[in-house]
Amino acid sequence: MMDTETDKPVNPRVFVPLAVIGVAMMLWGFYGLFSNAATTRPGSWFTWFLGAAIAHDFVIAPGVFLAGWVTRRTVPSHLRAPLQAAGVVSAIAFLATMPLVLGFGSSGEPSVLGANYPAGFLLLLIAVWSVTALALVRAWRSGRSSRSA
């Protein structure tokens, strides 16, 4: 689907100046990273920096692929879209709130990290899947009427 032809249109008059500026910013960033090594700890920094990309490209994205593959084989086509959307939104919300929901952080103060985050996440899931249930009912009805028509 993506052939090499689509990669060609790069306008040098746009690309060259922006590439120069962008590379200068990156060099400034790496210079700052290494010249502040006492606080930026480049070893740890690179582990998490590259680790984030590796975790995405080889764990999260293949996981999404697998979930999509399973959905295709198990869910009738007219019900698929709402389920995919709700599943993805739930998963992303979990990733974004995971440190709170699973209690990874800690604080000795009752006004910090004092909420019931798992309950909050459950509430969010209920909201997402209630809307999804309505969409599924509608999709199921319209699927049935289009078949009987």
Added chain:
Amino acid sequence: MVRQARQALSGDRRPGGPFKQDAFTSPIHSERVGAVLGIALGVTFSVCFITGLLSDFAQNAPFWSWWPARPAGLFRVTQGIHVTTGIASIPLLLAKLWAVYPRFWKWPPLDSALQAFERLSLVPLVAGSLFLLFSGVANISLWYPWAFFFPTAHYWAAWVTMGAIVVHVGAKATIARRAIGGRGPDAHEAPGDGLSRRGFLGMAAAGAGLLTVTFAGQTFAPLRRLALFSPVQHAAGPQGFPVFKTAASAGVTESAVRPGYEFTVEGKVATPMSLTLEELRALPQREVELPIACVNGWSASVRWKGVRLADILERAGAPSDAAMEILSLQEGGLYSHSHVNAQQASDPATLLALEANGSELHIDHGYPVRLIGPNRPGVTNTKWVRGVEVL
């Protein structure tokens, strides 16, 4: 050797699995979806970058410049936007990466030097974007699974990532314009039976909206009831606002309540002074409403009462253009002192606060005396103040 490598890479032997041309069938893997999400992320990351630079400037202004005292609520707004926009970017970034994911498995991987450069710049782009959002979320959740100091690591990562974004915009501007204008090779969506492109974009937007609504209440009071994931609980703090660092964790539970407390004014002043708590209370008391706005993104409006810093400086005969360090009873650490520039020091709303929301300062809010000033990041409103050193 380069030619050999090239031949090997561009040969006919296209591997299977995700490298296959039809491995990814969904219509969402299109230029148009990538362009729409790319533009959205360009906006959100730029907003985060600018507000992040402001936050750094507010805390580490170089000697030849100063962070203004007005508008009083500026930092509260910029930092609230920084954190909320970062959180809203999570669904957008993951959706964008999924939309372009087949290109990660493109075969042949490289077919020109320009493309080699462009693909290489994707490493800091993807790694940096994920790193910034991940480290930001972990930081506001008080989770530190790494060895670096978050502010500096996040700051320098932002320069690397933003640089990669600028390169990427240069490389993709033409394609994005073509795709948005509906002139791309896949402008017309092939009928599919899963999520459509529109549905996919709607899903990303819904995810961003959902996270915004459930986080933003930590700083935006009208949404407080929906703030399921606010790291602070406003009502649970003493005197109705949160405490980030307690007296116990700062090691001042004894020194803050010691009977012989004296507030000192020293350094470049005509008459160095020393005032007891009673003497501070006997000075003219002013009342101001100012937000306490944390770099972590939460904020709260508080009614403060205390002595104007400018009044004390005048009594001690400090020059009107003097900058100073506010010193805390907290020993060592980054927050044992804070810098106040001349403009902030002369602002009538900059107080040495003795009361908050109508009652004497709670020890966790900085008893006996804390600094509060307009447009100052929360951590620079030093608690358990023991004195001022005029520079």
